Amino acid sequence: MADIRQYILPKEKLQQAIQRLFQLPDEVVAPTTAPRGDIYFQPVNSGAEVELDFGNSLVSPVQCIVPSEEVIFEYHQREQGPPEIVAPPPPAPQIILGIRPCDVAAIQNLDNFFIEREPADGLYEARRQQTTLIALACPEPVADTCFCTCCEGGGLYAREGFDVQLSLVEGQYLVEVATEKGQRICQLWDDLLSPATQEIVEARDAQEKKAIYARTGPDANLAAAIRRITADAVNPEIWEAVGHDCYSCGGCSYLCPVCTCYDVVDINYDEDHGVRVRRTDSCRLGGFTREASGHIPRNTAASRARWYAYHKLSHDYYKQQARYGCVGCGRCIITCLGDIGMPTVCKLVRQSEAEKVS
Amino acid sequence: MSKLVPEVCPFCGAGCGIYLQHQSQDMITLLPSRADPISEGRLCIRGWHLAALVRNSQRLCSPLINGTAVPWAEAVAAATDSLRELPANRVAILAAGHLTNEEAFAASYLGRQVLGTGHLDNFGRMVDGPTICGLQYSLQQPYTRPPLNDLINCDLIVCLNSNLRELNPQAGAWVKKAQKAGSKLIVIDEADDGLGADADVYIQHAVRARASVLEQLSRILAGEPELSLELAHLGPASITEALYQAADMINSAARVAIVLSARACSIPQPAMIAGKIAQQINTTAPGSAQVIAIGGTPNCIGLIHMGLAPRDGNDQSPPGLAVGEILAHDQQDIDGLIVIGEELSAWLGEAGLKALARRLQCLIVLDSLHTPTTEIADIAFPMAGFGEKEGSFTSLDGTLRWSGQVVEPVAECRYLPQIFAEIAGELGHQDFPVEIDTIWEQINQQIPGYGDIELADLRANRPVRLDETTLTQRTGPMDQDIELPSIETTAERPYTLRSRYDANWWIYDGRVPAIPALYREVRDLEAGYALMNPEDMEKERVRPGRSAVLQTATGGARLLIYPLAGIPEGIIILPAHQLKFLQRLLGFGEYDKECSAIYRAPVAAAVKRG
Ligand code: SF4
Ligand code: SF4
Ligand code: SF4
Numbered sequence: 001m002a003d004i005r006q007y008i009l010p011k012e013k014l015q016q017a018i019q020r021l022f023q024l025p026d027e028v029v030a031p032t033t034a035p036r037g038d039i040y041f042q043p044v045n046s047g048a049e050v051e052l053d054f055g056n057s058l059v060s061p062v063q064c065i066v067p068s069e070e071v072i073f074e075y076h077q078r079e080q081g082p083p084e085i086v087a088p089p090p091p092a093p094q095i096i097l098g099i100r101p102c103d104v105a106a107i108q109n110l111d112n113f114f115i116e117r118e119p120a121d122g123l124y125e126a127r128r129q130q131t132t133l134i135a136l137a138c139p140e141p142v143a144d145t146c147f148c149t150c151c152e153g154g155g156l157y158a159r160e161g162f163d164v165q166l167s168l169v170e171g172q173y174l175v176e177v178a179t180e181k182g183q184r185i186c187q188l189w190d191d192l193l194s195p196a197t198q199e200i201v202e203a204r205d206a207q208e209k210k211a212i213y214a215r216t217g218p219d220a221n222l223a224a225a226i227r228r229i230t231a232d233a234v235n236p237e238i239w240e241a242v243g244h245d246c247y248s249c250g251g252c253s254y255l256c257p258v259c260t261c262y263d264v265v266d267i268n269y270d271e272d273h274g275v276r277v278r279r280t281d282s283c284r285l286g287g288f289t290r291e292a293s294g295h296i297p298r299n300t301a302a303s304r305a306r307w308y309a310y311h312k313l314s315h316d317y318y319k320q321q322a323r324y325g326c327v328g329c330g331r332c333i334i335t336c337l338g339d340i341g342m343p344t345v346c347k348l349v350r351q352s353e354a355e356k357v358s
Numbered sequence: 359m360s361k362l363v364p365e366v367c368p369f370c371g372a373g374c375g376i377y378l379q380h381q382s383q384d385m386i387t388l389l390p391s392r393a394d395p396i397s398e399g400r401l402c403i404r405g406w407h408l409a410a411l412v413r414n415s416q417r418l419c420s421p422l423i424n425g426t427a428v429p430w431a432e433a434v435a436a437a438t439d440s441l442r443e444l445p446a447n448r449v450a451i452l453a454a455g456h457l458t459n460e461e462a463f464a465a466s467y468l469g470r471q472v473l474g475t476g477h478l479d480n481f482g483r484m485v486d487g488p489t490i491c492g493l494q495y496s497l498q499q500p501y502t503r504p505p506l507n508d509l510i511n512c513d514l515i516v517c518l519n520s521n522l523r524e525l526n527p528q529a530g531a532w533v534k535k536a537q538k539a540g541s542k543l544i545v546i547d548e549a550d551d552g553l554g555a556d557a558d559v560y561i562q563h564a565v566r567a568r569a570s571v572l573e574q575l576s577r578i579l580a581g582e583p584e585l586s587l588e589l590a591h592l593g594p595a596s597i598t599e600a601l602y603q604a605a606d607m608i609n610s611a612a613r614v615a616i617v618l619s620a621r622a623c624s625i626p627q628p629a630m631i632a633g634k635i636a637q638q639i640n641t642t643a644p645g646s647a648q649v650i651a652i653g654g655t656p657n658c659i660g661l662i663h664m665g666l667a668p669r670d671g672n673d674q675s676p677p678g679l680a681v682g683e684i685l686a687h688d689q690q691d692i693d694g695l696i697v698i699g700e701e702l703s704a705w706l707g708e709a710g711l712k713a714l715a716r717r718l719q720c721l722i723v724l725d726s727l728h729t730p731t732t733e734i735a736d737i738a739f740p741m742a743g744f745g746e747k748e749g750s751f752t753s754l755d756g757t758l759r760w761s762g763q764v765v766e767p768v769a770e771c772r773y774l775p776q777i778f779a780e781i782a783g784e785l786g787h788q789d790f791p792v793e794i795d796t797i798w799e800q801i802n803q804q805i806p807g808y809g810d811i812e813l814a815d816l817r818a819n820r821p822v823r824l825d826e827t828t829l830t831q832r833t834g835p836m837d838q839d840i841e842l843p844s845i846e847t848t849a850e851r852p853y854t855l856r857s858r859y860d861a862n863w864w865i866y867d868g869r870v871p872a873i874p875a876l877y878r879e880v881r882d883l884e885a886g887y888a889l890m891n892p893e894d895m896e897k898e899r900v901r902p903g904r905s906a907v908l909q910t911a912t913g914g915a916r917l918l919i920y921p922l923a924g925i926p927e928g929i930i931i932l933p934a935h936q937l938k939f940l941q942r943l944l945g946f947g948e949y950d951k952e953c954s955a956i957y958r959a960p961v962a963a964a965v966k967r968g
Contacts, residue, residue, distance in 0.1 A: 034362045034364075034377060034389075034391075034393075035362065035364050035377075035818075035819050036364055036375060036377075036391050036393040036394055036819060037393040038377075038389075038391050038392055038393040040362065040377075040389060042362065043359060058389070058390060058391075058392045058399050059389050059390070063387075067381060067385070067387060068387050068388070068409075069381070069385045069386070069387055069409065070381075070385060071382070071383055071384075071385060074383070088382075088383075244552070244555065245534075247402060247403070247523060247527050247530070247531075248403060249400075249401060249402050249403045249405075249406055249527070250403060250406050251390070251400065251401060251406060254406060255390075266415065267384050267413055267414060267415055268415050269415070269417060269419045269768065269769050270419070274415070275383055275384055277384070277385065279410070285403065334392060334398075334399045334400075335390060335399050335400050335401070336400065337400045337401075337402060337523075337527055337528070337530065337531040337534075338531070338534065339531075339534055339535070339538065
């Protein structure tokens, strides 16, 4: 945390600060209200459209960096020779305003997967470089489905991974600037900020502790589940139970900000031209492991549920990425038709331990 | 990037809300909606893949004549030439159950106003018709179901489909939510396809005896004499005990929901009896019971309202042919068929589709996808698909829900009313309604129940309800069918062979000896079986489980014969899942237009041993 600079922004100046973001050439993406009343991260044109009093959006803002569907290239068949390949235009700069700490943590997972592991993914890297994250810390868990605080490394405010972070503490915003990209934002706000005091920083920590102590949301106790899974000491019957409840809809991984699987398909309306796109895929779908022969190794919802958990909750994952495959955002709880989000799975894993011991 | 456009999933009658967003090029993204009261952010696998439905390589991109791409003008000219040649009463229009009300209105307008035919119907009725009709029959009024999320307010759910989670996944999720909130669950089904394991009471009955079991439950609730177990063959003897337990639970519940999925009911009886049970409960405790039927298609009822159903003679035109009649292998009344958005080989098989195409002088198909039907069509038009048009669905809960347009139609695809307007224009009708506003002006004026609906409210996603008091009640042949005509048996054919339709609702498909092994044997060996009174069997010297030849006017078949003491003398029962034998012995049956279900009247039959 050494090179994070800390300032104070009076609460009543926030709107002004947001409005100034529009002076930059960047597109501002922020939580905003959709026609039915849902909140999603969408491009906005003015501060008035921004809704910062929200829980979290059901669709993670990481989709501004890894969209659920994106063009890899366009191809045109020529009379002779190989087809002409047209790359998509380079991504424009964007500011994601209001991203929650869990999603900031998820982006660190994604950075590891798409950039830090060779070879880097060009599409992701280009968009990531053009993205500035202005995180909005949670004074307390903002939804009854949040459990970031019992995912190791998570917390109500981000310790790293953001460019700027805003934490509402005792009626004013603690503004943290962690990067050069953040510095650029900070310059816009120069006259609105004053240096942070030690008290406000300590008050934020105290506020977090208090909120964690008082929280009533789901308990995942991820660490215990991970220990159990890493030791492969899980009663296999629990996967049958999870498989029974699972509809194989794929929702949990489509909405998971940490999941990275994608499929590549061509969309073409005639033989001569088309686009190659990648789309998010899900290991919960029946056909995910279909082989060329037609054989499907993981052909039951139970075996796929096991795979999903073993991937997300294994220590091996940690060894590779130095992170777990869940940041506790709770989206899988909301979207699951079978009511078996991550905390439920963790609980079953932990209980299966108890059974074995007894 | 476009704005977020609210949409309703068109894949089933649950009606989950989503948003689509156009990113760039052919990229459409889908966002589940947590604020949508039905889906609350959950979707099934079909819903999750809706964006891929808008842009994919299967899209039909240009008009086709005999499978070859042609310019629009050529296709329009070919279609109008063919239609001009045909007498109006030999042309029919069949539409898929996912058309919007606006498209359906245009299709109905083309049929009735431009072409002058009354042979209009929709495939939604094949799926949902029997259930809607069955409920309407027992409730004696148009059926309106409570919204799905009302399940949470019930303290007892009686579900008739253990595979509800497959048929209407969102309904499965609501059942689970209700259970979590304390509701009890009774599942009644012939085999457990998932939900039975979650039930407080799972009542497994004999194969295809659902209506009989419901009838038994109804009698228990009413304190009427029970069905004889042997005659009804509900299943294991313990089933009566389980039904008594269910009746106790029903009697002590403050709010009961009977849940059924229309996709699993190809006949009206289960819905009829479910409706009857709800009425019974409501007689003692008004308003405490409801039937929640979930459609297999999103807009069956809207299409019926818009006129895409054969009218039962209460308007000036004579009733038209219904979907089952138009597609019947032996129909000879239709020479020109316009099919909108439906893949016919799914109903007819590939050979059936080919035979249909041969039988017709002209097959015109409108679709947004390339299908075997567009391939075989004389003329095919590429139609704007999901997300490429705006329009409304009428949900079974009596509300109208709007789906917006997120992108322009791909390639040469056009909005359905626009395609029909071009054809109508060539046929001399210049004022065909194309714009949504014009269509709604006419819907407001012409369609009962839709008079007060404001297009602006629909477009703004404000809640919009039908005026149910002005909906016409549809009653029909079912009333008469309760009493079957008596059969003239002859010396040559002294027996009456019956299938599922009988003087009692419950006798439709049950009465199969409750031996799963027998069912399997029949299914696997493709053998058939029938049931007779033991004394009749003795008289005919047929031994139990041995085969005999049954002969009727339409044909003969060798079947295994089993004794069933409750069957009156002179009656032979051919359990109704044996389609092949039903067709051979009882003919293709009578098609109940209103329900879109098939009934086979009893016939005289002879039994020969060996
Ligand atoms: S597993 Fe669930 S709670 Fe964890 S990050 Fe993914 S969606 Fe969020
Ligand atoms: S969201 Fe739930 S039902 Fe859907 S695939 Fe994931 S675990 Fe299964
Ligand atoms: S349950 Fe029905 S309406 Fe909902 S997403 Fe699935 S198919 Fe669509």
